[in-house]
């Protein structure tokens with residue numbers, strides 16, 4: 001993939017998405033580090049299939065572990081993730097309920113069509129995964145920014161915990 005596109009997502013790109021905006025401001029003031037990189041095969045593979053590798057750095061915003069922004073596919077297409085490095089997980093949301101799937105190298109996770117999805121690095125190293133998706137799926141970031149993912153993944157001692165937050169506009173619990 002010599003002509004691959006590389007997108008760098010920095011702390012400042014997570015504005016409006018994190019639990020602790022002050023911790024985010026501090027991180028941005030301290031050099032605005034790269035939270036994750038997405039390497040995309042331009043044009044994708046054959047037959048309308050896209051391929052991208054995401055690598056999330058180790059770190060947190062306050063207690064909230066480094067994560068992707070999260071999105072829903074506008075065309076409600078499904079997607080498959082294959083973990084290649086580190087320990088992380090996938091948060092899925094249908095707007096009412098959140099689901100957490102832990103991922104280690106070799107694990108495969110399916111994202112059903114219409115679900116919002118976000119990944120989180122919960123390990124001690126980088127967390128990397130390969131995504132296979134439909135080209136032209138159309139990533140909608142606004143929905144997640146508005147209603148959240150229904151859960152947040154926080155550092156907890158040596159490990160992590162997934163905290164249910166409910167979805168904005170719905171009863172929390």
Ligand code: PAN
Pocket residue numbers: 009038052053054068069070071079117118119131133137139
């Ligand atoms: C992935 C994601 C990638 C970055 O390739 O786009 O992990 O996450 P955000 O797009 O939420 O910033 C994917 O799910 N593609 O459809």
Ligand code: ZN
Pocket residue numbers: 071073079117133
């Ligand atoms: Zn996706």
